[in-house]
Amino acid sequence: MAVLPFRFLRSARRVAATASLRLMVFCALALWAAWSPLGQAGGMNDFRDSQVIHSYEEMAVRTVLEHGQLPLWTPWTCGGLYALGSPQTRFAAPPFLFSLLLGARRAEPVLLFLFLVLGMEGFFRYARLRTGSVLGAFVTAPLFALNGLFAMSWLQGWINFFGFLLLPWCLLGTALVCRRRPVGLVLLAGAFAVMLGFGGTYPVPMTALFVALEAVSGLLLPRTWPQRLRVAGWLGAAALFTLGTSAFRLWPLLETMRSAPRIMAGQPGTSPGHLATMLLGSPGRWEGYFFLAPPVLLLVAASLFSRRARYPWLAAGLSAWLAAGYHFRLSLFEALRALPFFDTLRYPERFALFLAFFLAVLGAAGLGVLWARARRSSLAAWGVVGLCGAALGGTVMARQGFEAIVQRTGVVPEPVRVEQPFAQARGNRWALGYFVALNRGSIACGEAYPVPMSAKLRGDLPQEEYLEDPSAGQVQRRAWSPNRLELAVHATRPVHLRVNQNWHPGWKSSVGEVVSREGLLGVSLPAGEHAVTLRFLPRSGLGGALVSLLAWGGLGVLAVWHRRRRPLAAWQVGALAAGPLVVWALLGVAWREPAAPPVLTNPNGTPLLVDALPPEASSARADFGVPVELHGALVPPRPDANGLLSFELFWKVTGRVPRAVGVFVHVVDEHGRMINVDHEVLGGTFFFKDAPRGPLLRDAFTISAPRLPPGTWRVLVGLWNMREDGSRITALTPGGSPIPDGRVLAGTFTVPPLP
Structure with missing residues (x-):
């Protein structure tokens, strides 16, 4: 060499x-x-x-x-x-x-x-x-x-x-x-x-x-089954330790996902050539x-x-x-x-x-x-x-x-901080850094999940804490911090105190009972003079931290024994790994906290579940070759002032639906020109397969009118197999007659000529 x-x-x-x-x-x-x-x-x-x-x-x-x-x-x-x-x-x-x-x-x-x-x-x-x-x-x-x-x-x-x-x-x-x-x-x-x-x-x-x-x-x-079983035991212990050490963050995330479910739609694909590039x-x-x-x-x-x-x-x-x-x-x-x-x-x-x-x-x-x-x-x-x-x-x-x-990063000077009492503002989610510097809350939300937000939030209140009935007394802020509010309340009769922030079950009050008042943080108070202290003490955050500390303690015991060359028995390792999860389960049972119910809304803020067809919607009844019914639609007669067309379809699921079923929407003009607004997830929350049965499902979506030529347009909707063979699903009238092409007329609208 x-x-x-x-x-x-x-x-x-x-x-x-x-x-x-x-x-x-x-x-x-x-x-x-x-x-x-x-x-x-x-x-x-x-x-x-x-x-x-x-x-x-x-x-x-x-x-x-x-x-x-x-x-x-x-x-x-x-x-x-x-x-x-x-x-x-x-x-x-x-x-x-x-x-x-x-x-x-x-x-x-x-x-x-x-x-x-x-x-x-x-x-x-x-x-x-x-x-x-x-x-x-x-x-x-x-x-x-x-x-x-x-x-x-x-x-x-x-x-x-x-x-x-x-x-x-x-x-x-x-x-x-x-x-x-x-x-x-x-x-x-x-x-x-x-x-x-x-x-x-x-x-x-x-x-x-x-x-x-x-x-x-x-x-x-390993070559033998006994050796594989020992490895499987170690892997099981690793999974339990990982869950335990992550509980401080995992428990709050699971709580958020339960109260604000969201499924990402679409069928993105990458070709081999694009992947190589x-x-x-x-x-x-x-x-x-x-x-x-x-x-x-x-x-x-x-x-x-x-x-x-x-x-x-x-x-x-x-x-x-x-x-x-x-x-x-x-x-x-x-x-x-x-x-x-x-x-x-x-x-x-x-x-x-x-x-x-x-x-x-x-x-x-x-x-x-x-x-x-x-x-x-x-x-x-x-x-x-x-x-x-x-x-x-x-x-x-x-x-x-x-x-x-x-080098392409756009860097601007850090905003100058303004020291002033906290208050909510209408906000801009794409300029949130400036609002934090101003000690202002942004009601405009840029999160990746549907945050349960109260429709009563305001950015123009003279005071962030107030009584529902202004004639029932007065509220004065004594101290403010993110997790703790100290208020002096004078109430001439039983009243509800409101805070201009979203309600969460983790809030606790020294006086009265914390309640949700149309989604706002509220406290039910008796009459009298009260020094009200609100604290944010969420079960999932504090309890999860305790579970994680116990899990790290178990890993520490394991490390010390290993360092002293005193191997633990399999049952001892299992006990150290499973113990924190047992504590987690006990905390979930013993530490009661009201659950935040999921807020199911469309991207436009309308409720996803409705009991009956709204009066402004038109009837568009159709049955399909799968247990799904179309009950109605809401099609605006023309674009709004912002040039947007907001549509709503009202579906009902009556049985088990295959995962591949999705909605196709064809917007067609008198000359046969067409655009597709196909989607597989209703309101960004449910596939048909997972949607609840019973209530109507309001499926809202929006298109931009400026890209449409002037004229009268029809909105035709139906169901199809978005995967598999891509075929349309048969559509029938309430009387059982086939609907041509499986497309149901949901309504029409007119795009006026440009001025």
Whole structure:
């Protein structure tokens, strides 16, 4: 073997195998990638999504530093909401400490740097375990961390997506659990808890899929059934510990999902060609958005000769299939959305991140193949050098694309704070950062789920706390903070106190009873002089924190016993893992709190469920070849002042409906021109398959009239198989006669000529 490549490779491998040297390299690469964002520290990203998501962190910092409270409730957005139960908040994780120390905006680029280092180190450890190649894992780790998705996350303010960089730690923890190593329990439970606390609405469920795949792979490693049963026991304990350590965030999120259900509609698909462009960039243009630098394909090709590459190839194939969404007739993504919690996923192309991850693992395996032969073959040694050079070139290319994206971030000066008493305002969800600086709440809501908001919220009240009957007395604010209100009330007779914020069952009052007054936070008070103190003490937040503390205590006991080389029996590990969940169940039974009923509304705010056809709607009766009836429709005669046409269809489900059934809406003019307004989810909440039976279902949707030519238009509706063969479902009149083409006339409207 040639001396030159051998010395180079031996030096590179020594750096990779030495933790301190390796981390120095990873820190240097992360600093290189985060250099421009660090230079933007302190400025405000004016992108609309960033305005919403960042403001949650700003509110949490303000709650802790100025009021000395946990950021459980935030009054500054949507009229007040449960911050710990909001999917997009990220303060319930250790990175929040940096926001407290540096300020929320200055902390964000620091978090980018730290997560990039974490991602590279986690990838190195997982890829080394999977492939056995120290050098291969070292040179491909930056290719995963410098993924274009993380640059786009910085550009759009989706800091929550940095949680995807904890993916390798979750997989590493699972692999170690399968080897019955206690450290795996800590890694898996800790990574998931941090990911969930950091706002992991996408990272957590998507990562959970591949953790399950890793667990199945680990179960197949032992050769005997008794060994597999022991591994299964460890995996069960890992699942229980993970649930327990995540309870502080999981319980509030489950509570929110129950009170504000939302299903994402549509059938997005990604063709193989588009997926390849998204993954590797456009040929000849490497300065933009892509998931993986193309030179890694050279390393991937070498992995074809490695037996260790079989699992990463399988995982990469499943990732590509999921990322294709509905493009193929046989859709794995469609099957995934049939599972609980996964029906909220609407961007299958984000699975391309996992495809890029496993391709990078394959790259590490490919370099490992040549490394194993390098001692015997000079050609193989030079091949390893070449592949290392390809990985280095890919890293430079990835950083170039990363930099091109982050440079497009629109940064404006941080708004000047105005110190004044808190009050609600009409607001603007795309400029929420300015409202927080003004200590004003924005009634305009930009959340990703239907926040239960009171229709009685106002942005023009002279006083935020008032009596329903003004003649019954007076209210004076003594002290205000997000989680605590102190009021002096003089009531000449029994009265209801109202606070201009949304009601939540977690609010408690020192006097009287907390009630919902048309969705507003209210207190039923007797006559007299009262010092009323309102506190926000949600069962799910406080109880979940207790469960998580117990789970971490159990992991601590397990770690101490393992360190003393005193292995615990299987039943002891099971007790430590299951104990916190038993406490969780007992808290749910013993700690009573009124449930927040789900508020089922359409995007336009109208109720989703109605008992009878509204008088303004016209009858349009039809029965279909599935147990669904159309009872009526509301079609406006012309566009409104904003050029919008708002339609409503009234359906009734009488039996079990197949999952593939959806609504087609054809808007046709007298010349035969047509536009489609097809959809599969009613009001953004129910598939026909899951819709309640009995009440009418108001299905509201809107189109923009300016894109329609002037004239008279008919609205024809029906049902069809949105998957399967795409055929229309037979429509019948109430008398049983077939309706031509399965299309029911819902109404007509006229688009006037342009002035």
